[in-house]
Amino acid sequence: MTFRSETTTTRPTLEGTFGMTASTHWLATGSAQAVLELGGDAFDAAVVGAFVLHVVEPHLNGPGGDMTGVFVTAQEPDRPVVLMGQGPAPAGATIEHFRAEGLDAVPGAGALAAAVPGAVDAWLLLLQEHGTWELAEVLAFAIDYAERGHPVLARVAETIDSASALFRTDWPSSADLWLENGQAPEPGSLIRNPEYAQVLRELVATGDGEPTREERIAAARREWRTGRVARSIADFIRTPHRHSDGGLHAGVLTAADMADWTAGFEDALTLDFRGYTIAKTGPWGQGPVLLQALAILDGFDEAHLDPGTELGAHTVLEALKLALADRDTYYGDSGSATALTPEALAVLLRPEYAAERRALIGENASHEFRPGTIPGVDPVSPPLRTEAEFGAAGGLGIGEPTVPKPADPTPEERAAVRGDTCHIDVVDRWGNMVSATPSGGWLQSSPAVPGLGFCLGTRLQMMWLDQNSPSRLEPGTRPRTTLSPTLVLRDGEPVMALGTPGGDQQDQWQLLLLLRLLVGELDPQAAIDAPALHTTAMPGSFYPRTWEPAGAVVEDRLGEDVIAGLERRGHRVTRAGDWALGRLSCVIRDPVTGVLRAAANPRGMQGYAAGR
Numbered sequence: 001m002t003f004r005s006e007t008t009t010t011r012p013t014l015e016g017t018f019g020m021t022a023s024t025h026w027l028a029t030g031s032a033q034a035v036l037e038l039g040g041d042a043f044d045a046a047v048v049g050a051f052v053l054h055v056v057e058p059h060l061n062g063p064g065g066d067m068t069g070v071f072v073t074a075q076e077p078d079r080p081v082v083l084m085g086q087g088p089a090p091a092g093a094t095i096e097h098f099r100a101e102g103l104d105a106v107p108g109a110g111a112l113a114a115a116v117p118g119a120v121d122a123w124l125l126l127l128q129e130h131g132t133w134e135l136a137e138v139l140a141f142a143i144d145y146a147e148r149g150h151p152v153l154a155r156v157a158e159t160i161d162s163a164s165a166l167f168r169t170d171w172p173s174s175a176d177l178w179l180e181n182g183q184a185p186e187p188g189s190l191i192r193n194p195e196y197a198q199v200l201r202e203l204v205a206t207g208d209g210e211p212t213r214e215e216r217i218a219a220a221r222r223e224w225r226t227g228r229v230a231r232s233i234a235d236f237i238r239t240p241h242r243h244s245d246g247g248l249h250a251g252v253l254t255a256a257d258m259a260d261w262t263a264g265f266e267d268a269l270t271l272d273f274r275g276y277t278i279a280k281t282g283p284w285g286q287g288p289v290l291l292q293a294l295a296i297l298d299g300f301d302e303a304h305l306d307p308g309t310e311l312g313a314h315t316v317l318e319a320l321k322l323a324l325a326d327r328d329t330y331y332g333d334s335g336s337a338t339a340l341t342p343e344a345l346a347v348l349l350r351p352e353y354a355a356e357r358r359a360l361i362g363e364n365a366s367h368e369f370r371p372g373t374i375p376g377v378d379p380v381s382p383p384l385r386t387e388a389e390f391g392a393a394g395g396l397g398i399g400e401p402t403v404p405k406p407a408d409p410t411p412e413e414r415a416a417v418r419g420d421t422c423h424i425d426v427v428d429r430w431g432n433m434v435s436a437t438p439s440g441g442w443l444q445s446s447p448a449v450p451g452l453g454f455c456l457g458t459r460l461q462m463m464w465l466d467q468n469s470p471s472r473l474e475p476g477t478r479p480r481t482t483l484s485p486t487l488v489l490r491d492g493e494p495v496m497a498l499g500t501p502g503g504d505q506q507d508q509w510q511l512l513l514l515l516r517l518l519v520g521e522l523d524p525q526a527a528i529d530a531p532a533l534h535t536t537a538m539p540g541s542f543y544p545r546t547w548e549p550a551g552a553v554v555e556d557r558l559g560e561d562v563i564a565g566l567e568r569r570g571h572r573v574t575r576a577g578d579w580a581l582g583r584l585s586c587v588i589r590d591p592v593t594g595v596l597r598a599a600a601n602p603r604g605m606q607g608y609a610a611g612r
Contacts, residue, residue, distance in 0.1 A: 003520025003530075004308035010602040013525040020598035020611030021045060022585035023424040024060075024501060027150060028052045029600070031141045032426055033610040035133070042432035043071070043130040044138060047123045049424045050438050051142035051200070054119075054454070055193060056150050058443045059159035060501065061422045063196065064233075065440025065457040066118040068483040070268055070279050070497075073130060074431040077591075078492035080268035080279035083436065085122025086459070086483070087115040087261055088335075091475045092252030095465050098473065101249055106461040106473065108543025110243030111251030111446040113458035115479055117233075119438050120224050122263035128217040129265075130432075135207060135217050139200045146197035146453070149190030153606065156191075160184040163444040170242035171447040174455065178443060196453030199229060221262070229452060230258040236449045237456070244543060251446075253456065268487070271349055273298055276495075276518055279487040283331040283340055284478045286541075288348065290486065290507040292323035294514070295354035296361075305519050307512045308530060308558070310565030316515070317535050317552055317571065318361040320508055322370060324538040329371035329379045332470030333477040339470050344374050365570035367549045369538075380468045382539045387546045421501040423485070427494075427587040427596055435485035435497035437506070461543045482541050486510055488518075490591075498586035500601070504541050508534040509582040517586075524586055524599040531557040532581035536574075548572065555581050579603045587611075 014020060019036035023029045032049035036042070046069075054063050061067075069083035098106065107113050127138060160167075161184035167175035168182060177195070178184070185191050206223040207216030224230070237251030268279035271291040278294060280287030296319040297305055306312035326348060332339040340348075347353055357372055371379050421439035426432075440457030448455045462480050463473040471480040484506045488496035496517070500509050509532055516527035536551035552571040554563060557578050567573050585607055588597040598609035 003306040003516055003522055009523065009525040009529050011525055011599070013523050014598045014609050014611045016596050016612040017429065017594050018596070018612045019426070019428045020587040020596045020609065021049065021424070021426045022587055022598045022600040022607070022609035023049055023053070024422045024583050024585070024607045025053060025056050026606070026608040027056045027145065028424060029608045029610050032424065036428055040133050041131065041430065042426040042428040042434050043126050044133040045428070046424055046426045046434045046436055047127045047131060048138050048141050049426070050123050050436065051139060052145060053422045053424065053438055055142050055145045055196070056153070057156070057422050059156045060442060061119070061438045062441030062443065062454045062457070063120050063199070064114070064117045064454050065438065065442070066115065066459055066481065066483065067122055067436055067438035068281055068285055068481065068485060069122070069126070069434055069436030070281070070485050070487045071434035072432070072487065072489070072494045077431055077494055078489065080270065080487050080489065082266040082268050082281050083122055083126055083263070084266050085118040085263045086284065086478045086481050087118035088476050088478050089115055089460055089463065089473060090253045090257040092254070093460060093473060093475055095467060095473050097252065098465055102247065103245060104465060105543060105545065106463055106465065107243040107245050107249070107458070108461050109445055109458055110241060110249060111237040111253065111456050112243060112249040113460045114237070114251055114253050114446065114456035115459040116253065116257050116261045117441065117456065118263055119440070121221055124217055124221045124224070125263045128214050128221070134213055135220055136204045139204060143197045143200050146193040146200070149192040151188050152185050152191045154187035155604070157185050157187045159444060166242065173450050174443065174448040177448045177453060193453045195451055199452055202228065225262070226255070226259045230255040232449050232452055233258070233456065241447050251456070271295060274518060275490060277489040278514070279489065281484060282334070283345055283480070284333040285481045285484055286327055286331065286507055287484045288331065288345070289323045289327050290484065290511055292326060292348055292354070293319045293507070293511050295349060295351065296322060296358045297515070299355060299358045302519060305515050307515060307533065308562070310562045313533055313558065313562060313566060314365070314569055314571070315361060316511065317533070318366060320511065320535050321366060321537050322357045322360060322372070324535070325369055325371040328382045328539050330374065330377065330470055331480050333480070335477045336470060336472065336474050338380070338468060338472060340377070344377050347374050348372070363569065365550045367570065380466070380470060382464060382469065383545070384539060385546055386548060421483070421503070423499045423501055423583065423585055425497040425499065425585055425587040427497060427589050431494065431589065431591070433487065433494045433497045433587070433589060435487055435499050437483040437485045437499050437501070439483055439501070462541045482506055484510070488514070493591035494589060495591065496586060496588050498584065500582055500584040502582065504538065505534045505581070509584055513584050513586065524588060524597055528584045528586070528599050528601055531555040533558060534581065553581065555579065583607055585609065
């Protein structure tokens with residue numbers, strides 16, 4: 001069956017046999033592809049692209065943030081592995097401490113919401129174990145852009161401008177880093193970050209004298225966790241500063257917290273869907289949402305699976321609401337005493353459970369929060385409050401990334417402000433494949449640390465101040481992140497890496513892409529270009545964590561008939577504009593012919609694919 005789609009695409013799907021890269025910024029894509037051209041493998045290329053993203057998309061990610069990835073190697077093509085770069089809550093991040101600060105939720109901005117920074121150590125671990133290049137070669141790209149400058153994106157300039165008043169009055173270190181003569185940069189002007197370039201140079205230098213490439217990278221990882229970076233962070237955030245709740249709080253992250261944690265590898269969680277194996281993170285992330293939604297939809301015929309039709313859009317939205325309700329009721333880090341056991345997680349992915357959930361999908365939109373039942377597990381529902389009940393949420397710390405929300409947003413602003421970060425996919429000629437989603441540490445998430453050129457992330461805002469919650473705030477446990485890259489295999493061979501920025505929308509938009517590729521058999525670029533939609537009928541993962549019962553956000557290109565049909569069914573539809581939702585990218589490999597393909601999102605005119 002071929003799904004409904006536009007007859008033309010914005011760009012061609014790239015095809016070749018050498019290597020393919022796709023990311024959310026053309027400079028990261030170009031840098032990563034250059035690595036492949038110079039003989040590096042997919043892991044060298046992905047790490048180069050990731051460090052470039054720190055520099056060129058600082059409003060969407062940074063060294064003080066986190067990342068998750070999923071990959072396969074040419075040596076073990078049938079074993080998808082998760083690269084776990086999500087740091088845990090610091091030792092001082094207790095519910096009691098936050099309550100004593102007068103908080104009933106973790107703030108969306110400010111260093112009190114910082115988890116242990118996980119991105120840098122994770123990327124260096126991937127390079128150490130699976131790359132081939134020296135660290136100096138890998139970091140040279142990011143150092144060059146940070147020292148010599150790069151043309152600043154309009155969206156970066158707008159983000160800096162929107163936060164400039166806060167920078168000037170409360171976060172002077174951020175003003176020093178991002179403002180010139182008190183003003184935000186003009187779009188297209190060159191911006192530099194010599195402080196971060198120096199951090200990277202120091203990481204390289206600390207490995208001088210070590211006998212092997214791997215030991216030189218290991219030395220850089222130790223320096224990151226125990227050296228100047230860790231000390232500077234711990235010293236700086238002791239001073240109380242403005243947070244998104246309006247209060248002054250000190251951070252609790254210490255040098256010991258950074259020294260005691262390292263990134264790691266985990267086996268991916270998988271589900272078989274119509275001849276394909278989909279690989280995701282475990283329930284410490286939202287990855288199982290995609291698997292649960294696919295399991296629910298697998299029982300429908302193709303007519304119910306086309307997101308471009310009224311029936312398909314309705315069915316997809318309802319399946320997502322059911323999967324997300326389970327996320328917010330049951331998911332959490334395995335280190336928490338209230339988290340799912342492996343046996344309970346297995347229940348969520350069983351065909352019998354999916355059939356029970358599928359039976360709840362009717363002709364009309366549900367307005368209820370409906371988690372399923374796991375035998376022997378007490379469900380803990382999160383708070384359910386609307387924006388009106390919260391009090392017209394606005395300002396710093398709203399959504400992902402945490403940019404101020406306009407007082408009277410247009411539909412486009414309303415849709416765009418909630419959910420964004422970075423993504424990169426790479427496949428090389430040997431069959432190595434990686435999909436990764438770096439995020440956190442946005443320039444507007446907390447004050448910049450003097451001398452480092454970056455700030456801390458705010459991932460703890462995804463944890464609840466509720467002792468009974470499976471994703472409660474608890475020292476040493478990972479926040480239930482939204483970062484959710486995807487790998488697809490067929491007959492034990494990797495065939496696709498994909499992902500998108502977008503917070504709570506990441507697995508929702510990826511579901512649309514997978515349905516269009518695996519069931520609808522659309523061209524990859526056409527599948528990315530096709531009109532997108534998502535539900536807002538779940539508690540948001542980002543401060544202030546509100547929900548909209550029966551809420552659905554759609555691109556206008558979905559069509560008047562389809563949108564009217566959704567509204568008749570009871571969906572509360574918000575129109576986002578024609579080209580507003582999703583920043584998907586993917587790389588594809590045919591293991592039989594060796595042909596590689598790539599496609600990237602045209603929305604925002606920023607993401608690009610490259611290859612040959």
